[in-house]
Amino acid sequence: MRIKNKEGIIHKVRAIGAKTSARTGISIDAIIAQANWFRYYMFSSYCRLPNDSYSNITESPKSTISAAIRYYPMGQHSFIAYTTVLCRNSGRLTTCGYENSIFTAISIKCFSSKSKDTNLLDDDKFNQIIPKNVSIKSLKTSKYIYGVPTVKESNKDNFQINKSNENKEFLKKKELLLCSLKKSKLLEIQKLRASKQAQDRKLKEAKLLKDQKLKKAKLIKDQKIKKTKLLIAQKFKETELLLVQKIKKDKLLEAKKLKIIKLLELAKDQKLKEAKLLRSQKIKASNLAKAQTLKIKLAQKKRIITQKKKVSLEKLKSHKKLIARTRLVVPxxxxxxxxxxxxxxxxxLKDNTSSTIDQKNIVKxxxxxxxxxxxxxxxxxxxxEQKYKLLKEQFNIELYKWWDNVDKNLVQLENRRRKNINKTRKDKGIRSLSILEDPRAPKFPxxxxxxxxxxxxESNHPELPTKWIDFVKYAGAKWKQLPEIEKNTYRDKYKDAFKLYKEVSDNCK
DNA sequence: ATCGTTATATCGCGGTCTTT
DNA sequence: AAAGACCGCGATATAACGAT
Incomplete structure (x- = not known):
């Protein structure tokens, strides 16, 4: 019995506790608290309750624990006993879990026979079990206290509570009752079992039939479904095939199109390439032509440049020659x-030796x-000296002639040349070349x-200093001392001389 | 233009003044 | 500012030659 299981009873106790609490007015906690309350053998050995009375409440003189049991009539031969184990501690009653609780065998059998599940005392079931003529109020009001001693195997003998002669008769009656009840119950049970078995068989057969029918239906359905599925699959396949074929065709078409397009493109590319080639060839040709023209031009330019250079060099040479030629030869x-x-x-010397004079011997x-x-x-x-004088006179005449005939521009050029030379000569500290002039030009007065x-x-006065520098200083001092009248005579002389000079110079020009 | 030598002619320089 | 004049002295150009 699962109810014996110490752990397994908890929920049952809970269930029972709820109901008992509802019916007895004892708190749920108090009922729940009496875990391990049930032992069948304990009840049968120590607490056999008489079936003629609804309650047998005994109070153990020794034990501090007492059990409260309430019996609920269940038809003619059965009842339910709800028990609570109360712990009497120091004068007050408290609920407590106790190992040895009391229960009725009948009620247990009843429970077990009625249902397999644990929700034994659901309201509906409870109502079925409990007769309708029994009111809950009456149940609630009925209070029986039945003292039960603490249960210990060793104390079995001490637990001979009501074995008096009065109880012997009662026990005999109880036994007889129980026997009759057992017999009747057994019969009922057998009948019930038989009916149940028959019912079960019928049910099983019906179930089997139903199952078979269902199976058949299922099979048919399945076959149908399979067929339909197969059909669908076939159709699907067909459609798929069609689609695939279509796709293939499309693909082929597309491929063909692509091929054509590619071919066209290739043709275009070829054309373009050809055009490019032609262009490049043309460009190359043009470039070559350009390069050739450039080369020719460059060559021409080079030639021109070289020619120009040559010409310029020749010109320079000729110019130099010209300069050399035109260089004025002054007599x-x-x-x-x-x-x-x-x-x-x-x-x-030349006549005698008839050879060139050695430069080394020139000094000698x-x-x-x-x-x-x-x-x-x-x-x-x-x-x-006379010769020299004559030559000089002749030379002067020649010089005058030369001056008259000479190109004055050439004279200018020569003078420029000489001036240029003189610039360097000054730096070198060399005497400068004389500038060409008209030999007959009158001197500035x-x-x-x-x-x-x-x-x-010219006066040759004895006071005149012999040294040039002293003479210059003396002349300067004398000039300052000279009276204005004499100075004016000199001034007049100068004026006349300048007039002459100007006239002559103008004539020369 | 340079080198060498020579006598001679010429030029430049110095300070001062005048003229252009 | 430049140029010229005065005078004497000193410096320089000049001719000859020819190779460099």
Missing amino acids: TLINSAYGLFNQDEYKK NNLKILANWRLKTEAEKLEY ASVYAMFVKDLK
């Missing part, structure tokens, strides 16, 4: 009698010539002071 004259002698001596030659010049008598020297100085020098 020169040996500037002394000794120069004439030197010239003659070199002429003699010059020295020899000089020695010869010194050996010459004064008469001989005079001859050379001496200034008023210059004329005075000339006169002073």
Whole structure:
């Protein structure tokens, strides 16, 4: 019996507790608290309740525990006994879990026979079990206290509570009753079992039939479903096939189209390539032509440049030559009698040796010539001097002629050249070249002071200082001392001289 | 233009003044 | 500012030559 299970009874107790609480007025907690309340053998051995009375309440003199049992009539031969185990501790009643509770065998059998499930005392079932003529109020009001001693196996003998002679008769009656009840109940049970079995069989058969029918129906349904499924599948396959075929066809068509497009594109590309090639060829050709033209042009340019260079060089050369040619040759004259002698001596040397004069010996030659010049008598020297004078006069005439005929532009150029040379000459500290002028050009007249100085020098006065620098200073002082009248005479002289100079110079121009 | 030598002619420089 | 004049002295150009 599951109810024996210590752990398994908890929910049952709960269930019973709820009902008992409702019917007895005892709190649920109090009922619940009496876990392990039930032991069948305990009841049968110690608490056999008489079936003629609804309650047997005994109070144990020793134990502090007492059980409260209420019996509910269940038909003619059965009743339910709801028990609560009360613990009497120090004068007050409390609920407590106790191992040895009391229950009726009948009620248990009743429970077990009625239902298998644990929800034994649901309201509906309870109502079925409990007769309708029994009111809950009466149940509630009926209070029986039945003392039960603490249950211990060792104390079994001490638990011989009501074994008196009075109880013997009662027990006999009880036994007889129980026997009759058992017999009748057994019969009933057998009958019930038989009927139940028959019913079960019928039910089983019906169930079997139903099942078979259902199975058949199911089979038919399944077959139908299968058929339909197969049909659907076939149709689906067919449609799929069709679709696939269509797709394939489409694909093929598309492929064909693509191929055509590709071919077209290839053709286009080829055309484009050809066009590009043509273009590139044209471009190349044009480039080549351009390059050739460029080369030709460059060559021409080079030629032109070279020609120009040549021309310029030639021009330069010619210019130089021209300059050299046009370089003004100014007539020169040996500037002394000794120069004439030197010239003659070199002429003699040339005639005698009939060879070029060695440059290394030129110094010696010059020295020899000089020695010869010194050996010459004064008469001989005079001859050379007269010669020189004549030559100079002739040279002057030639010079005047040259000046008259010479191109004045050339003279200007020559003067420029000389001035340019003079720039470098100044830096080098070399004497500058003289600028060409008209040899007959009148000299700028001496200034008023210059004329005075000339006169002073020509006077040969004994007071005149011999040193040039002293003479210059003396002249300056004298000029300052000179009276204005005399100065004016010099000024007049200068004016006349300047007039003459200007007239002559204007005529020359 | 340079190198060398020589006598001679010429030029430049110095300070001062005048003229253009 | 530039140029020229005065004078004497000193410096320089000049001619000859020819290779460099």
